[in-house]
Amino acid sequence: MGRSSRRSFLRLGGVVAAAGAVGRADAAPVRTEDFAGAFGLLRRRWREVTAGAPFDPAAEPYRTRLAGLGRAAARYRDTMAPDDRWLWPGLAFPSFNATPDRLRVMARAYVLPGTGLSGDPGLAAAVAAGVDHYRRQVYAEGAEPAGNWWNWEIGVPRRLLDAALLIGPHFGGTPARSLGGAVDHFVPEDRLHRYQGTSTGANRVDLCLVTLLRAVLGADPGKAALAASALSPVFRYVRDGDGLYRDGSFIQHAYVPYQGGYGAVLLAGVATLLAVLRGSPWEITDPERRNVFDSVERSFAPVVHDGCCLDLVRGRGIARASYGDHARGRRIAAAILLLGESAPAADRRRWQGMVKGWAVRDTARPMPAAAAAEGDLALHARLAALLADPAVPAADEPAGHRLLPRAARAVHRRPGWCAGLSMASHRVGHYEHGNGENPRGWHTGSGMLYWWAEGHGDQYSDHFWPTVDPGRLPGTTVSTRRPADGAGGSWGDTCPPARWVGGATDGGYATVGQHLYGFQSTLEAFKSWIFLDDAVVCLGAGITAGDGVPVETVVDNRRTAAPLSVAFDRKWAHISGHGGYVVLGGGPLRVRRDRRTGRGATRSYATLWLDHGVDPWNAGYVYLLLPGASRAGTRARAADPGWVRVLANTAARQGVHLPSLGITAVNFWRPGTAGGLTASGSCAVLVREHGDGTATLTVADPREDLEELTLTWDRPVRAVLHAHPAAVVVTTGATPVITYRNLSARAGASHPITLALGPPP
Known part of the structure; x- marks a missing residue:
């Protein structure tokens, strides 16, 4: 797990101790009444942030949605029947989700205009009675927290405290003190004293939110200070475990790339805390909050395509409702817009343009209509x-390549298409399952x-996961022996021993590899x-x-x-309106059309695969994926054997040369030579000759174990125009030699150098 340093932990502890120094002999006592105005501000801010931005309640779609909210709240109020077994008949305790959710719906109807119940004291009294009843029967101080810890420490207290704060003075006195005591029992302050276990990443942000709401409920300045200061470890980049990484990766559950799940929760939670605490005595001023601002474009924007959050960073969440990728995209967009209110103006305007582009291009699930339908006013x-x-x-959608080495993920964009690659490594699991979700994501x-x-933004949205053959996921090489549902460790603990997973990119093109x-x-x-620009060259060897x-x-x-x-x-195939495929080695191509049914939906599929036979030995393949290509274009590419030259396709090296693009790409699984490049160690190399007499040579160490690497290029170089600091020695001449040092400490990052070429031999 990622941990803050001892120094930062001591600094955090000092802030908390100072803020909570109540009644110490050497400190002036902190009086709650001194903070009355500050807590009044926090209550108002909480309502503004959570109950909705300014809108005209008489205008559509707000008028209809608010009226519907009021009707639901009235129905819940009228059917409430407190009993030792339930608050509503049919929702037997513990009812961790449905019962607190109904109470929060009622509280929102009380605080929002246009519901027909705005400010209704009877509704507020019903919310207060319901919260207290649930607290006595389920969320009682001293109760045994059976089941998932998250319900007791985050899910339930967040909803109950939210409802209590929204109805304001209607929830006070003994009920408020009792709820506060229950929260203190299940979420003691020491949960925020160490950045480890389940108090990391998005979970830490949620725990800070719960602690802040608890502080506001009891007007407790010490808890407010703790909620603010305990957020600091979230801002720091981690090198292992949960959190944000310098390369743009975000990991939760130790092994799972998760921008589209826990990452979105973290971003929204940080945005909320910054907005609520702004201008208060506990305003968050940690300079490292800049890392979260940077994560908008470094971690989150790369995995959102036209408003859709790519499934390769959604963990077990892919198995939930259809169009969940678009729902997560909206959640990320909402978090970015809210975070922008606390960010520098230049960031805010840039992010607004980015989100606006997503909203304009998301035609599969238009953002404004979907937000209204979900009640996210x-x-x-x-x-x-x-x-x-x-x-x-x-x-516009930015063209280029983003490689996230720590997450074993890559995203490539070109005008008209986007691709995403999902791999597993010794630090990233094959898949995540848990709570009965995603048992076949093997x-x-x-x-x-x-x-x-x-035009196909819903490709993996519309019932893809319940209907696709889980043994034939696109791009994968697999044994047809079917694992059991939920095979392997839960929560992403399914890491293979592979260390060579990653690649090299110059920001426009990339060579990526996986030892599978x-x-x-x-x-x-x-x-x-x-x-590449209009293709992905796919190679397999040593199968x-x-x-x-x-x-x-x-x-x-x-x-x-x-x-x-x-x-x-x-040797080639084409799907109308989608693109083409050209097999250069390992064929013939096998094809199947079928209709598959899952979770009450039936969808059509076109499956294309290469059969390597039973118990293959050292089998291989080479094929081209041509997104957006026409049928004629696919046929023409198949008829042009010189477009791509395969330099090597073995268990030692895989590489290609694209003469028309001036690109040479080699993944060195072991030291050796391919295409005029000789490497002394395992590495990824991408060379791009620009046509103006210069070339960019990019190297990466995916295994992260090279103390020194020597690369020789059989191509005359007359000068070094720009050298990366990792390239400590660069010789020019007929056969330039580049020596890199300490690549092992650079987290699989790409290291470009720019060279002026001499005349070709």
Whole structure:
């Protein structure tokens, strides 16, 4: 787990101790009444942030949604029937979610205008009685916290405290003190004294929010100070475990890339805490909060495509409701807009343009309409204002490549298409399952290659996960031996021993590789992807297994009923409106059309795969993925054998040369030579000759174990125009030699140098 340093922990403890120094002989006593105005401010801010941004309650869609909220609240009020077994018949205790949610709906109807129950004392009294009844029967001080810890420390107290604060003075006296005591029992202050266990990342942010709400309920300045100061470890970059990484990765549950789940919770929680505490005695001023601001474009924007959060960073959440990727995209957008209110003006305007671009391009689940349908009136109001503001231009989707080495993830964008790659390593699990969710996500880390063509933003949204064949996920190489549901450790504890997982990128192109160990099989393989302008070159080598069943590489498994064309020799195929595939080695291409049913939905699929046979030994493949290509374009690429030259495709090296692009890309699984490049150690190398007499040579150490690397290039170089600090020696001449040092300490990052080329030999 990621931990703050001892110095930072002591600093944190000192702040908390100073803020809570009540009644000490050497300190002036802190009087609650001295903070009455501050807590009044926090109550108002909490209502503003959580109950909705300014909007006209008489305008649509607010009028209809508010009226519906009022009707629901009235129904809950009228059907409330407190009993030792329930608060509402049919919702037997503990009812961790439904009962607190209903109380919060009632509280929102009380505080929001236009509900028909705004400010209704009878409704507020019903909320107060309901919260106290639930507290006595379920969330009682001293009760045994059975089941998932999250319900007792985050889920239940957050909802109960929210409802209590929204009804204001209607919840006070003994009920307020009793609820405060219960929260103190289940969330003692020492939960925030150490940044470890379940008090890290998004969970730490949630615990800080609960502590702040508890502070406001009891007007407790010490707890308010603790809630603010205990957030500091979240701001710091971590090198292992949960949290934000300098390369843009975000990890939760120790092994799971999670921007689209816990990461979104962290971002929203930090944005809320910054907004609520702004201008108060506990305003968060930690300079390292800048890292969270930077994460908007470093960690979150790379994994949002046209408003859709890519499933490769959503953990077990992919198995939940359809269009969950778009729902998470909206949540990230909402968090960014709220965070912008606490960020520097330049950041805020840039983020607004980015979110506006997402909202404009998300036609699969238009953001404003979806926000209104979900009752998120605050997001709808912010989006409506943003879309109507001509001073904020909608930003285009940025072209380029983002490699997240620590998360074993890559995202590639070009005009009209986007691709995402999901791998597993010794630090990133094959998949996450838990709480009965996602029991068949076994192969999502086996090189799953997602891709979106223009107009297909719902490709993995519309019932994809319940209907797709989980043994044939696109891009993966797998043993056809089917694992049991929920196989392997839960919560992402399914890491293979692979260390060479990652690659090199110059920001525009990339070479990425995965030493693949099949999930719960004897399969071993070496997979590489070279990401280009209109294609992804996919290579596999050393494919070996002994499970007694066939091994397959799934070229694609497309959720579509569009026409599928296949060449007579099965060397290429094309799906109308989507793109094409060209097999250069390891064929022939196998194809299947079928309709699959899951969770009450039936969807059509086009599956394309390469069969490596039963118990293959050192098998391989080479194919091209051509997103957005026409049928004629696919056929033409198949007829052009010189477009890509395969330099090597073995368990020692995989590499290609693209003459028209001036690109040479080699993944050195072991030291050796390919395409005029010789490496003394395992590494990834990407060379791009620009056509103006210069070249960019980029190197990375995916294994993170190279103290020194020597790279020789059989291409004359006359000068070094820019050298990365890791390249400590660069010689020019007919055969330049570059020596890198301490790559092992650089977390798999890419290191570019720019060279002036001499005349070719």
